[in-house]
Amino acid sequence: MLGVSTLRSPSSSSKADQHCGGFVGDHHVVFPTSGGGSDCCDGFAMVDVDDNLLDYIDFSCDVPFFDADGDILPDLEVDPTELLAEFSSTPPPDDLLLDTVSPAAVHVDDEAANNKPPVVPDDDVKQQQLAVMTTVAQEEKRLLEEQTCGDEKHVAASKQTTEEDSCAGAAVSDTKPSASASAEGHSKKKPAPGKNSHGKRKVDWTPELHRRFVQAVEQLGIDKAVPSRILEIMGMDDCLTRHNIASHLQKYRSHRKHLMAREAEAATWAQKRHMYAAAAAGGGVAPRTDAPHASRPWVVPTTTFGFPPPAPPPFCRPLHVWGHPPHAAAADAAAAAAAAVAAPPAPTAMLPVWPRHLAPPRPLPPWAHPPAVDPAFWHQQYNAARKWGPQAAAVTQGTPCVPPPAAAMLPRFPVPGMVPHPIYRPAMVPPPPPPPPPSSKLAELQLELDTHPSKESIDAAIGDVLVKPWLPLPLGLKPPSLDSVMSELHKQGVPSIPPAAATATG
DNA sequence: CGCTCAATAT
């Protein structure tokens, strides 16, 4: 069932640690430590799921947005490629450069992107602004078409043949400058670079183009979005074909499905975190830095529980096309409604975003048996970074390599009542007892995950194993058994929670 | 016309 065999080798990991130059998962991100009595949530951001979560959740975002002080790097928040496309003649609005993450700041829509002042205008001003917006929109479209269709469109406008031919260069940023047009069409074996066997250029889905696409999809609603209508709304039928849209839509839905699964996963973590919080509030103890076991790798001094509750994941701004930036959300109410349909509200009001790769790479214990993170993800990220990644390169080069805090050596499943998913456990461990009957949404989720873990949830869980900042466990160290952890907790006076109560209390 | 799937191209 599970292809859980490979794991990141210590050598490659240490290599990445040294150089920190690779784009894929090789960054070190400074996570707040749980020591010193600081709140482990510091430096993390929560996301209001009332906004379209999928607009800015990108669990695969590769770029750390935290510097050595744990601050979000504001100048890396915006994709320069998009800025270039959208604000080629104007500087980006200030509110696109986010210093802090707040729902208001996060939700930067097209109005903000168009520099429209966020005030309620009177009718005259409104009409003027409408005209301006229309002009801006038209201009934006013109610029986009110029950008995406290329000059070829204008050259071939008079000898228009087919719509594919006329602007087949759609969004092509040819990365092979050696490919000359003169060589085109001579060989039937090998079509010219960037073109397929039919002479049609491959559509390069730039972030901006994708943003348009997503906007159209959201406007229509994910269920009613069909290629023809999307194409109609995008208004780029001279650059794209229905097949292009259909293909992209297919991929988009696939990715969306993936994200939804991860969203659900994040929701369960939010629920679990509430459990931790509730348990800590009920039976918390003072930090015991002088505890006899404090030097043991998996006993870390913390404020309350002996183990830190699951911290909300750091906010991660999406940068590649599948995780378009927030302002890609449609500006009007209809689009917002469609977006709401596209991203149904999660069980909790605040939902953590959990980019799996934001943690520093670290070796994993042999017993974990995690598979490699979906290689498709990394490859895509890598390619996206190469294609659109000035920001990625900048971040990569400028990101300090900070080793993970040594103090964050924790037990993996130390929480009373929490039964780790089977994939977390050693392979030879006998199967767990059947879960209790679902008495709550969380219990249902737990049951669902335990009994029918989807590929996505498995992937997500594996990703969690790989990156959970409080879960580093060096090679050679065996994790403590649940019993030993419980015993330790008992010594510290932490009351245990019956499993049923733990899963039933949301 | 749109979807899924598979083959193919890049």
Add this chain to the structure above:
DNA sequence: GATATTGAGC
């Protein structure tokens, strides 16, 4: 090897 495109079949 991943992704985009394309065609077949429905």
